[in-house]
Amino acid sequence: MFKNKKTLFSQIGLFLAILGPGIITGSVDNDAGGITTYSVAAAVYGYNLIWTLIPSFIVLVVIQEMNARMGIVTGKGLADLIRENAGVKITFFIFIGLLIADVGNTTTEFAGVAGSMEVFGVSKYISVPIVGFLIWFLVVKGTYKIAERIFLLFSVSLLMYVVSALMGKPHWGEIGHAIIHPQLEINTHSISMIIGIIGTTIAPWMQFYMQSSVIEKGLKMKQYKYTLIDIVVGCVATVVVAFFIMVACASTLHENGIQINEAKDAALALKPLAGEFASQLFAFGLFIASVFSATILPLATAFYVCEAFGFEAGIDKKWDEAKEFYILYTGILVVGAAIILIPNAPLIAISLWTQVINGMLLPVVLVCMILLVNNKKIMGEYVNKPVNNIIGWSAVTVLVVLSLILLLLPIFTNGN
């Protein structure tokens, strides 16, 4: 991906060729920010927030299906379509937001790298610069494709959370009960937790990523059925991993009343409760997820910004040909890594503000998407069916309401 020359996937065999965009997007979804949110939510509320994964799953499937359909029909990226149909000003707003949010997201990924390596006794002043440089080198030297495959393989390691969870000996009856009848006090903190979970599961930049992957694979409407399977598999994988992270943390940390702030704390806290092995598995999973997302995020962001504003982009271009692209890419990576290295950096504030921007951006991007996907000029006969629109618009409404709450929350909580 991110090459303008499309690669030849058709050789690998039909199913494997089609399988991918949804699954990769799903794996990137469970990044350091996601793992942190799930762990913290479960540590505080036990099994009582697991139900949020169900509506998240539905919305995730609906949105990604729209992206895939748009990519297949138009062969154009979401950034292209928004620029061509919504004009410069809206595009500018979206991409400035996306840029700032993704610098924040990248920072969170490096926090994940730092935290997970500290579990293994490696200082962040060693791990972050090394990982940052390796990522930069990997991408600029054009071996990105290899990297993506290695990561895809490693993303299987996210299933380690299943092992971690089982070692914590969860109470399955209680989990089932909590999903159907969650014991939840409605207050600002619990609502912000819910928003956090949904926000981290459906991040705005992923819509751009999904659509580009579909185009890069050169999928066709005839293969729509397989694409849908791919999307559902990817979303199921995302939600299943999230589920087990929450179970792992709920059955150990919550039951012992341990509160945490970071995913790293979860890994450390698992040690006495579920054993050293479970703790290291958790940390290793966090490390892989962080590096995977830290590779893709800055690259994807630089690519979409350039796509929207008409700068040359792509890792197959030389530095002179695509200056803006490389400067952006390097900049996002360097800033993200540098913030982690500042002693006493306000990481919690950064991750909060990143979520706020994500939350504001998501409805805007979704409204653009729904308008585009209903535009006959663009989509022809493949415009949204009423069912898609009902789910789509209700998702937008819920997200707008949630985002508003998220925006207003700090005002109320500060007033207290």
Added chain:
Amino acid sequence: MNSVTTFYLSRVIGQKVFDTHNQSIGVVKDLLVDPESSTHSSGHPVVNGIKIKRSGKITFYSFQNFHIEKINGNTKVICDQLIELSTDQINSNLYLAEAVLDNQIVDINGRKLVRVNDVRLVTIVNDTFAVAVDIGMEGLLRRIGIAKPMKFAFSLFHASIPAKFILWEDVETIDSSSLNIKLSKSYKKLQTLHPSDLADIIEDLGRKASAQVFSALDDERAADVMEELETETQIHILESLSIEKGADVLDKMPADEVADILDALEDERAEQLLNEMEKDTSQEVRELLVYPDHTVGSIMSSEVLSFNQNMTIEEVLIELRAQKPEMETLYNLFVIDENEILLATFSIRDVVISPPDVKINQIMKPSPVHLRDYQKINEVAEIVSKYNLLAIPVVDKKNVLKGMVVIDDVIEDLIRKRRTNK
């Protein structure tokens, strides 16, 4: 108005239109230019019409009675008289705001797609022309509405915002909405590009636009471009074209390339195309389609020149002149017996330096290096490099000459392998 006024499209769109009594009569929505207008030596398209929203209704007027004035740096649109355009007049025009602004166009000199941030227009005497497209940072800032303050800020540091224009004669617009322009846009300027460059551009276009641009090419050129496209774009294009046009293009391509494409295409479509193609071409392709992937047969070219060993050089030359083979076919010439069994090879160099009455068997090189049709491809590169060959003959197990593998195909296969290994 006997003056020269330059202005930007973005400064006009959304502006109020005033009549001679300074009364507002509507808002500018779009400008229409005649894309094919060559009345002017400059080749700049004339602005013919203007799309105006008047009390909630969209109407098209002739631009003849409109003019643009700049007052204190602000652009003002003034209209003397409203003359409505007929549907025919509207439909032959290109919409600047809808089809050009924010869209991708082809930069002919840069041989790539660029995104249009703004369009620069000029009024000379009574005519207004689109002269250049703005693809630079300045245009972007102007559109966002912060160009002037940014310019001021930059000027404090004695710097300027990078501006980048391309003259209209050096761009080709691509209208993928295909709602308002005649379908038979000629894309004349694209015809000057090298097929490889054109293929790269077509790959980067959206679905609709790529098929549209491709179908505007003549068969010969379309075939050259088709050869250079990536497999998935080839498939997409062939599925968008009519069977007849598709078959015409494939007829002009080497059989081995056609076989590769049809192999990737759906069986039903491939069969339809084969039936529509010329008999002898499709026969060659069918023979090649039998070979499985990764065998020499699947990449070999079946266009080979073979001769009887008793022929003279003179006769060979006459034969070559009659057949007018492609360059590639001349990489290696073959000698076969009456059962088509490969006996020897000779090169075009041997032909050129020999006297006309010399017989082939005096210059030919017997027992040549050769490949088997079911041999694995990955062994070929080594042989090519070891013997410094441009083309190697391919025979079946009875030593009957089936075709030859050309160095280009070997390189292509190597590149593809490296790319998929990544």
